[in-house]
Amino acid sequence: MNRNTRAGLSPRLRMAADLIRPGAVVVDVGTDHAYLPVYLVENGLCPRVIALDSKTGPLANARATVTARGLEQKIELRLSDGLDGVEPGEADDIVIAGLGGQMTVEILRRALWLKDGAKQVVLQPMTHAEDVRRFLCGNSFTILTETACFDEGRSYICICARYEAGSAVTYRAAYCYYGELPSRSDGAARDWLAKQLRRLKKQALGLRAEGIAGERLEQIETAIDELTEVLGDRQTESGKTV
Numbered sequence: 001m002n003r004n005t006r007a008g009l010s011p012r013l014r015m016a017a018d019l020i021r022p023g024a025v026v027v028d029v030g031t032d033h034a035y036l037p038v039y040l041v042e043n044g045l046c047p048r049v050i051a052l053d054s055k056t057g058p059l060a061n062a063r064a065t066v067t068a069r070g071l072e073q074k075i076e077l078r079l080s081d082g083l084d085g086v087e088p089g090e091a092d093d094i095v096i097a098g099l100g101g102q103m104t105v106e107i108l109r110r111a112l113w114l115k116d117g118a119k120q121v122v123l124q125p126m127t128h129a130e131d132v133r134r135f136l137c138g139n140s141f142t143i144l145t146e147t148a149c150f151d152e153g154r155s156y157i158c159i160c161a162r163y164e165a166g167s168a169v170t171y172r173a174a175y176c177y178y179g180e181l182p183s184r185s186d187g188a189a190r191d192w193l194a195k196q197l198r199r200l201k202k203q204a205l206g207l208r209a210e211g212i213a214g215e216r217l218e219q220i221e222t223a224i225d226e227l228t229e230v231l232g233d234r235q236t237e238s239g240k241t242v
Contacts, residue, residue, distance in 0.1 A: 009039050012124070012151040016097045019122045019147065019160040020045065024092035027052060029082060029107060030099055034062035037075045050091060052080040082106070088113035093120045097158075101128030105135045115140070115163045123159045133176040136161050146180040148188035155192040157181065173215075174223035182230045190231065197227040 009017060013036050020026055020040065026049045028036050037049035051066075053059045059079055066075045078085045083094065094114065096104050104125050108114060114121060121141070125132045136143060141161045148157045159179065177196060181189045200220050207217045 009035060010151055011149045012156045013039070013097065015147055015149045015156065015158045016095055016122050016124050017045070019145070019158055020093050020095065021120060023047065024120070025090070026050070027083065027086055027091040027094045029080075029094065029096045030054070030058075031062050031077075032058045032098070034065045034075060034077070036095065036097070037062075038065060038069055038071060041071055041074045042069065047074065049075050050086060051075055051077050052083070052085060053077075054079070054081045083111040083114075086111075088116070092118070093122060095122045095124075097122070097124035098126060101125035101131040105131050108132075108135060108139075115165070117163055117165070120144075120160065120162050123161070124156065125159070126156075129157060129159070129179070130176040132159060133179050137171050137176065139163075140165055143180055146184070146189075148181060148184065148186060148192050150188045150191070155188045155195070157189075157192050172222075172226075173219045174226055177220070177223035178227055178230070182227075193227055194231055197224065197231065200224050200227070 008014065017036060017039055022045055024046055026037070026040060026046050028034070028049055028051045031037060031051035031053050034051045037051045040046040040049055051062055053062060056079065059077055062077055066072060066077065080086065094111075096107060099107075104123055108121070123132055133143065135141075136159070140163055142164045144160045144162060146157055146159050148155055150156075157179075177200060178193060181193055184190075200223055204217060204220045204224060207213075207220070
């Protein structure tokens with residue numbers, strides 16, 4: 001039996017589901033087989049879900065799942081490039097899970113209507129999470145929380161954020177590389193941060209070998225120092241200050 005069935009979601013998708021507000025109308029971007037929408041509706045967490053995919057194949061898979069569950073009245077399927085096929089007032093919570101960080105940012109950038117304090121975004125970038133955090137922090141979104149989990153031996157993270165115009169929150173320059181994860185003590189968060197630290201060390205080594213200096217290298221080196229301290233002490237204060 002596929003683990004994304006009535007019995008429950010995979011840990012990665014369950015982590016995203018746990019950040020969705022109960023009772024919210026949800027948009028699931030890149031729904032694939034519509035496992036997340038089905039879970040949300042069948043468990044009474046959300047009254048309605050708009051499930052999007054940019055390709056007809058995955059959308060057909062999603063339709064098969066929804067039809068098999070008899071949920072056509074509660075889960076609407078749409079062929080859409082990112083959030084282009086959604087109107088501003090149609091949803092409360094937006095989930096973008098399983099895409100790369102750069103693609104996630106492009107989807108957010110095109111949907112200006114997300115700059116609404118009543119809406120919440122739940123983001124699960126598979127790569128380049130720093131790009132996602134950098135976009136959020138640079139566009140007046142406050143990162144409310146971040147979570148992590150293991151799924152088939154690999155660590156994944158999820159970012160929950162909301163637009164807050166005029167917010168007094170500022171961030172350290174290196175914050176985009178680790179976000180709110182240092183405040184967590186669970187093994188999945190530490191594993192993800194440790195992998196990030198290794199990746200940053202490799203990047204810094206490459207930049208130095210090429211003789212490239214400047215703001216980017218400085219931020220990476222600062223993040224390396226802060227992550228080394230976090231992982232060594234098992235505790236740190238948040239990168240967020242007010």
